[in-house]
Amino acid sequence: MLPPATMPLRAAIVDLDGTLVDTLGDFHAALNEMLGALRLPAIERAVVARFIGKGSEHLIRATLGHLGAPASLYAQAWEHYQAAYRRLNGRWSMVYPGVSEGLAQLRRAGLQLACLTNKPGEFARELLAAKGLASQFELVFGGDAFARKKPDPLPLLKTCEALGLAPAQVLMVGDSRNDAAAARAAGCPVVLVTYGYNHGEPVHSVDADAYVGSLAEIGRVLAA
Ligand SMILES: O=C(O)COP(=O)(O)O
Numbered sequence: 001m002l003p004p005a006t007m008p009l010r011a012a013i014v015d016l017d018g019t020l021v022d023t024l025g026d027f028h029a030a031l032n033e034m035l036g037a038l039r040l041p042a043i044e045r046a047v048v049a050r051f052i053g054k055g056s057e058h059l060i061r062a063t064l065g066h067l068g069a070p071a072s073l074y075a076q077a078w079e080h081y082q083a084a085y086r087r088l089n090g091r092w093s094m095v096y097p098g099v100s101e102g103l104a105q106l107r108r109a110g111l112q113l114a115c116l117t118n119k120p121g122e123f124a125r126e127l128l129a130a131k132g133l134a135s136q137f138e139l140v141f142g143g144d145a146f147a148r149k150k151p152d153p154l155p156l157l158k159t160c161e162a163l164g165l166a167p168a169q170v171l172m173v174g175d176s177r178n179d180a181a182a183a184r185a186a187g188c189p190v191v192l193v194t195y196g197y198n199h200g201e202p203v204h205s206v207d208a209d210a211y212v213g214s215l216a217e218i219g220r221v222l223a224a
């Protein structure tokens with residue numbers, strides 16, 4: 001249940017990877033293309049899932065680290081990864097069930113919608129467009145939009161500012177402890193979906209105001 005609101009909710013900030021779109025297949029494919037170009041062995045899908053949520057830099061560094069490859073390969077790896085991801089963005093990913101219904105419920109509740117992800121903004125906008133979700137969002141901010149990424153509260157505070165709202169009026173909807181920690185520090189109420197990535201840890205262990213198994217349940221959380 002959401003905390004007793006001192007101010008009514010006016011907007012929702014929605015995370016992308018693990019919340020709106022299951023992008024594990026894209027990340028896995030792009031990383032394996034990168035590894036192939038570097039003549040390194042492939043990485044398993046389940047391992048990649050644990051690295052998602054802290055942006056591309058973290059994903060690449062964690063992958064190199066997992067394979068025991070030298071960190072000095074990072075600059076080269078980044079170039080290969082960016083080229084691969086740009087080429088296959090959206091190909092191996094799909095919108096989670098309940099997403100369009102959940103976004104419609106948020107809209108019907110009168111909330112403006114912003115998408116805030118740690119993914120680079122260019123990739124985020126392309127993916128939302130490819131999946132037919134772009135028109136749902138007034139604002140889209142990627143991990144390169146601000147000086148720091150989630151779990152830092154800065155991206156949330158900046159998004160609230162862009163919406164012209166106080167954090168207490170803005171609901172954060174995400175899938176991981178990065179979203180929850182950023183929301184708590186910014187002063188936004190937070191709902192977590194239980195089907196996303198969260199670094200391989202159960203999402204119920206993360207402090208949040210509510211948990212939903214599908215975005216289609218979000219209307220009930222708002223009404224509670
Ligand atoms: O790590 C990423 O690039 C994706 O992160 P997100 O969950 O903030 O969309």
Ligand SMILES: [Mg+2]
Nearest residue numbers: 015017018175
């Ligand atoms: Mg996420």
